[in-house]
Amino acid sequence: MGKFTPVLIAGAGWRVSQFVVPALLSLGIRRNDIAILRRQLVEPEGVLVGIHAVDRMEALSESYPLTINCVADDALVDIQRRLVHRFPKAVHFCDTPIFRRWNELPQLIEMARANKLFSLEDWPTMPNIKPMLDLCARSPNSYQLRFEHIGIATHFLSAARTAAIVAGQSQRRIVRREKDDLTCRFFGTDAICVHREPKDAARSKIIAWNGDQLIEDFFEIRETDIPGIACDDVICRRVEGDKLRYFLGNRCFREVDIPKTIMALFLDRGTRFAVHELDKCISLMDVLRTALEGKTNAYGYLESVKDAVASRLVNKRSQVRALSDRIQQLPTRVISAFREGRILSGASRRLGPVRELYWRRRR
Amino acid sequence: MYDIAIYGSGFAGYSVAAPLLERGYSVVVVEKGPRNDFRKSVELAQVISPWQTVESAVHFGAVEFGVAANPPRFIGLGGTSSVWSGRWRPLDAVDFLRFKDGRSWPFDISELEPHYLAASVRFEFSLRNNLDFEPIRRRALNCGLRLVQTALQTEPIRLTERWGRLEDDYPRLVILSDAAQTEFNVSNGTIEDVFVRRNNGHRTKIEAHDHVIAAGGIASAGLVGELHHAATGCLQPFLDGYMDHPKGLAGTLWPTRGLEDLDELLKQNEFGLSLPEDELLQRGIGNHVVLLEPTDSRRDRAVARWSKHAIKLRLSAEQFPEKWNGIDYRRSSEVRWRISVDTRRDVNLFFRLISPRIEALFGRVDGKAWIDFVGASHPAGCTPMSSKPSGCQLHPNGRLNSLTNVYCISSSAFPCGGSANPTMTIAALGNRLSEQLTCNG
Numbered sequence: 099m100g101k102f103t104p105v106l107i108a109g110a111g112w113r114v115s116q117f118v119v120p121a122l123l124s125l126g127i128r129r130n131d132i133a134i135l136r137r138q139l140v141e142p143e144g145v146l147v148g149i150h151a152v153d154r155m156e157a158l159s160e161s162y163p164l165t166i167n168c169v170a171d172d173a174l175v176d177i178q179r180r181l182v183h184r185f186p187k188a189v190h191f192c193d194t195p196i197f198r199r200w201n202e203l204p205q206l207i208e209m210a211r212a213n214k215l216f217s218l219e220d221w222p223t224m225p226n227i228k229p230m231l232d233l234c235a236r237s238p239n240s241y242q243l244r245f246e247h248i249g250i251a252t253h254f255l256s257a258a259r260t261a262a263i264v265a266g267q268s269q270r271r272i273v274r275r276e277k278d279d280l281t282c283r284f285f286g287t288d289a290i291c292v293h294r295e296p297k298d299a300a301r302s303k304i305i306a307w308n309g310d311q312l313i314e315d316f317f318e319i320r321e322t323d324i325p326g327i328a329c330d331d332v333i334c335r336r337v338e339g340d341k342l343r344y345f346l347g348n349r350c351f352r353e354v355d356i357p358k359t360i361m362a363l364f365l366d367r368g369t370r371f372a373v374h375e376l377d378k379c380i381s382l383m384d385v386l387r388t389a390l391e392g393k394t395n396a397y398g399y400l401e402s403v404k405d406a407v408a409s410r411l412v413n414k415r416s417q418v419r420a421l422s423d424r425i426q427q428l429p430t431r432v433i434s435a436f437r438e439g440r441i442l443s444g445a446s447r448r449l450g451p452v453r454e455l456y457w458r459r460r461r
Numbered sequence: 462m463y464d465i466a467i468y469g470s471g472f473a474g475y476s477v478a479a480p481l482l483e484r485g486y487s488v489v490v491v492e493k494g495p496r497n498d499f500r501k502s503v504e505l506a507q508v509i510s511p512w513q514t515v516e517s518a519v520h521f522g523a524v525e526f527g528v529a530a531n532p533p534r535f536i537g538l539g540g541t542s543s544v545w546s547g548r549w550r551p552l553d554a555v556d557f558l559r560f561k562d563g564r565s566w567p568f569d570i571s572e573l574e575p576h577y578l579a580a581s582v583r584f585e586f587s588l589r590n591n592l593d594f595e596p597i598r599r600r601a602l603n604c605g606l607r608l609v610q611t612a613l614q615t616e617p618i619r620l621t622e623r624w625g626r627l628e629d630d631y632p633r634l635v636i637l638s639d640a641a642q643t644e645f646n647v648s649n650g651t652i653e654d655v656f657v658r659r660n661n662g663h664r665t666k667i668e669a670h671d672h673v674i675a676a677g678g679i680a681s682a683g684l685v686g687e688l689h690h691a692a693t694g695c696l697q698p699f700l701d702g703y704m705d706h707p708k709g710l711a712g713t714l715w716p717t718r719g720l721e722d723l724d725e726l727l728k729q730n731e732f733g734l735s736l737p738e739d740e741l742l743q744r745g746i747g748n749h750v751v752l753l754e755p756t757d758s759r760r761d762r763a764v765a766r767w768s769k770h771a772i773k774l775r776l777s778a779e780q781f782p783e784k785w786n787g788i789d790y791r792r793s794s795e796v797r798w799r800i801s802v803d804t805r806r807d808v809n810l811f812f813r814l815i816s817p818r819i820e821a822l823f824g825r826v827d828g829k830a831w832i833d834f835v836g837a838s839h840p841a842g843c844t845p846m847s848s849k850p851s852g853c854q855l856h857p858n859g860r861l862n863s864l865t866n867v868y869c870i871s872s873s874a875f876p877c878g879g880s881a882n883p884t885m886t887i888a889a890l891g892n893r894l895s896e897q898l899t900c901n902g
Contacts, residue, residue: 242831288830301514307831309809312802316512329785331802332512 103131103390104160106185108177109168110136110146113193116375117220118166119145120360121382125390133158135177137169145363155180164389166191166218171198175205182209189389191218192399195252196406203407210400216389217402220381221253222260223395225344225352226315226333230306231264237308238265239287246294248302248374251280251409256397258282258291259405265289275412299369313346317370317377335373337361342380354380463489463635465898466655466669468643468684469676470636471540472884473870475620476891477673477898478634479583479627484899487633489667491657493676494537496621496638502537508679509795515679515705515836534677534838538638539620541677542884546618548611548731549586549885551577555738555748556879561781564702564876567848567857576889576896584888586612594732597722601734605818609733609750611882637665647691651866671898674869675891678840678883681871682853683790685844685861689853692863697852698791700843702782703798704878707834711751711776711812717824723772727755733777736815747779747804748879749811751819774819776832778808779880782842800834808832839883841872858897859890870894 105122107114114134122132129148139153152158165181165188167174178192194217197206209215221227234241243261245254255273262269267284274281280293304315315333328334330347342361344352356379364376388395464486467474478488495501508515534541551573557566581587588610598608627634639660646653655667674681674688682700690696716723726732733750735741741748754773780786783803789795816826847854850862859868870890872883 240830244831290830292831300510303513307805309830310802310806312805314512314799316799318511329799329801332785332799 103127103164104162105132106135106158106162106165106181106188107132107168108135108165108181109170109193110134110142110151111168111170113168114166115144115146116363117379117382118168118218119149120363121379121386124356124360124379124383125387127390133160133162155184158184161185162188164189164191164386166193166386168193168218171195174198175202178209178215179205182215187214189214189216189394191216191385191389191396192402193218194256194402194406195250195409196399196402203403206403207400210398210403214394215399216385216394216396217256217399218382218385219253219256219397219402219405220378220385221249221257222397223381223384224377225354225380225384226304226335226377227257227260229333229346229351230304230313230315231261233306233308233311233313234261234265234289236311237289238267239289240309241265241289242305242307243289243291244294244305244307245292246301246303246305247296247298248304248371249293249297251293251412252402252405254280254291254293255282255405255408256402258293259401260397261291262289273408273412280409280412297371299371302370302374317373319365319373319376335376337365342376354383356380356383463487463667463669465489465671465673466491466667467673467675469493469540469674469681469871470538470624470638471620471675471677471887472542472545473675473677473887473891474673475539475542475623476580476583476888477675477870477895479623480579480892480895481898482627482631482634484895485633486899487635488631489635489637489669490624491640491643491655491667492538492636492638493640493643493680494535494540494638496538496636498537499535499543502535502543505536506534509793510798511795512797512799513836515796515798515840516838534679536677536680537621538624538636542618542620544617544619545884546614546616547882547884548613549581549584549588550609550611550881551588551885551889552879552881553609553738553748555741556779556877556881558742559781559877561877562702562783564782564842564845564847566876567846573886573889573893576892577885579892580885580888581612583892584614584618586614588612594725594729597725600719600722601822602737604822605737605740606815606822607735607737609735611731611733613731637667645688645691647688647864650692650864652688652864670866671901672867673894674867675871678843678872679788679794679796681869682788682843682873683794685853685855685869685873686788686790688861688867689863692861695852699787699789699797700853701784701787702842702845703786703788703796703840704780704782704842704875705798705836705839706777706779706878706880707800707804707836708775708777709832709834710773710829711808711832712774712816712826712828714753714772714774714819714823715825715827716772719823723753723823727753727772734815734819736811736818740814744810746811746814747781747807749779749808750777750880751775751812751815752777774826776808776812777837777880778804778832778834779878780804781807781877782845788843796840798836798840805832837882839872839878841875841878841883844869844873845876846874847876859894868894868898 132149134151167178169177262284270285272283278295282291306313312331319335321337328348334345336343342354343350364372385396465488467490470490470492535543554570557569601608640657641660642658644656652672657665674684733752735750752775786798820826844853859870861867
């Protein structure tokens with residue numbers, strides 16, 4: 099980035115080693131400008147080698163203008179609260195899924211009101227999503243945005259919300275689960291976003307359709323060009339040295355400089371999921387770049403909280419059972435609506451500003 | 462020296478071999494897959510699909526073997542037809558009249574009609590010509606709808622057993638299964654001989670007067686491409702025009718009228734609805750077909766019951782050949798296939814036209830904004846027949862453009878595929894080729 103920008107990362111798990119650190123290194127941040135706060139000090143491996151690590155927040159002496167919280171979800175809120183308190187002037191990023199326990203919700207909402215707290219949600223800014231969002235914006239009342247066999251509900255809901263914002267729609271929405279499909283409809287339009295489960299690398303794809311135009315992404319990446327194969331409706335990535343180019347047909351709509359060593363972290367696996375993870379890494383690069391430049395353009399933390407609430411309430415039975423273990427902590431209205439499986443209007447006191455409709459279909 | 466060498470033992474291969482054996486010809490069948498090993502068969506059936514997954518809409522028993530969730534085809538003695546059941550349906554006249562992307566069938570439906578009949582005799586099914594349906598057909602026609610007839614094969618056909626019976630009856634039939642590698646010796650525009658190396662290490666030399674490629678819509682295209690390369694030195698690695706006829710839920714019918722007719726159609730479960738052929742041709746719309754599926758699995762309910770239950774409208778779509786969809790046979794059969802925007806627009810137009818007509822006949826129709834298509838695993842079209850063949854295209858009799866004694870009769874030979882299950886047409890082409898080879902002596 100050119101200037102000295104210390105970055106604090108909380109956590110040293112998969113998310114950090116696979117996405118956050120590669121994204122920072124790709125942005126030109128030096129390893130000695132990064133500090134990692136982790137639970138236990140162990141010998142670092144892979145991309146974490148050479149990065150200073152501490153196991154107590156008290157051991158951090160510097161002032162960090164940027165913090166990234168990626169600890170395990172049971173400690174996520176607690177660590178975030180401490181980070182906000184310790185570095186009040188910093189820009190803070192908190193990883194999705196944002197929270198685990200329902201009784202953390204008021205804390206989260208309070209924290210969200212603090213300035214400079216953003217979600218580390220990377221789906222809304224993935225490069226491959228851009229032409230699809232443009233298509234949604236061209237047909238705000240009739241688009242279909244479909245994420246099939248990839249990702250989790252929280253990520254999907256963030257992308258759906260972004261589509262609504264880009265299309266200039268109301269963000270008031272009905273989120274509904276029907277078998278394997280999680281659908282998200284916006285008031286006053288026929289537009290719909292769909293997330294299909296289960297995850298399946300061989301069948302994963304993203305589709306945007308407006309009744310007349312179609313864009314599909316099958317997470318295709320090529321190191322050599324295959325002459326004559328550049329379909330106008332399909333997104334394709336092409337690796338050219340240290341550059342990764344995104345094409346829609348023959349039109350290059352995005353070019354990213356990313357070191358070969360970082361690219362290899364993703365591409366060596368050769369699956370669609372690996373390519374998707376590369377997209378996520380590039381999205382993180384974009385988000386963190388804006389933060390480092392002092393004009394943060396990232397997905398809102400409160401929006402991410404709403405998405406997390408929605409995904410919990412409409413998620414599958416197994417997760418619903420996990421939730422019901424702590425059902426005593428929920429407001430009465432939530433409990434009764436939840437037990438009866440009827441529409442829940444999110445206007446209870448505890449849910450506060452999370453005013454959305456969730457519909458979990460009775461099974 | 463054999464009279465005929467056939468590569469592949471599915472419907473196509475069987476439909477050529479059986480009549481030729483009956484006429485006293487000697488036949489050798491080379492099959493890549495095993496005779497009785499489903500697991501191995503499923504493993505061999507995998508293809509690389511960088512776009513839409515090429516998988517079978519019907520899983521049969523593949524899942525049970527835990528090898529792959531949805532293999533596109535079985536490979537083995539009898540191929541897919543190791544356990545085949547489905548809808549027998551010939552291509553319609555309109556399919557033979559299409560001219561798309563420089564392709565068209567080099568003959569009309571009358572050429573295949575006797576062979577369709579022969580196929581129905583050989584595989585013991587009949588396309589019902591029941592006069593009871595004439596009034597329904599007329600009423601549908603009055604609403605601008607065409608009743609499309611199929612014959613449902615409920616009891617699976619097992620070609621493995623049929624090949625076994627042929628072996629018993631005709632000693633002049635030799636089957637070489639587990640053929641791991643097949644090397645063609647091509648010179649002077651013909652296949653001189655073939656070396657087959659089997660999984661047990663045995664290497665067999667085959668000499669035959671004529672060679673027939675009948676290895677399915679994907680493998681056949683690959684073989685044709687390799688032979689064309691060997692014969693001409695011209696490499697055409699990507700064979701375009703791959704077609705499938707994807708299926709998906711297009712809408713829901715809420716029946717309120719014509720309930721007796723509807724009940725009858727659902728009971729028979731052998732009819733679909735489409736637009737009149739003239740109209741399809743005039744508007745350039747694909748020969749899509751809407752199949753009626755009761756939401757309740759029981760089909761023999763009383764009329765009154767239909768009025769209370771929705772009926773799913775499942776659309777079987779025709780895909781026209783497109784330059785983006787194809788097979789790269791150098792990459793272990795990489796099948797690049799998807800449902801394009803043109804197909805979606807075409808299907809949407811079709812459904813907009815047919816919905817009010819179905820409404821006039823039976824009741825309200827709710828269409829879906831997005832049809833969630835799944836491939837039917839009926840690959841076709843990468844080495845089409847043509848009246849003026851070039852490259853990997855075939856002559857009207859199925860002969861390769863670059864080799865004088867090699868024929869291909871799989872679904873890869875279809876210039877346009879319609880929306881019918883291709884099995885009946887493949888069997889008819891096989892029967893037709895057997896007659897031609899007999900005439901050639």
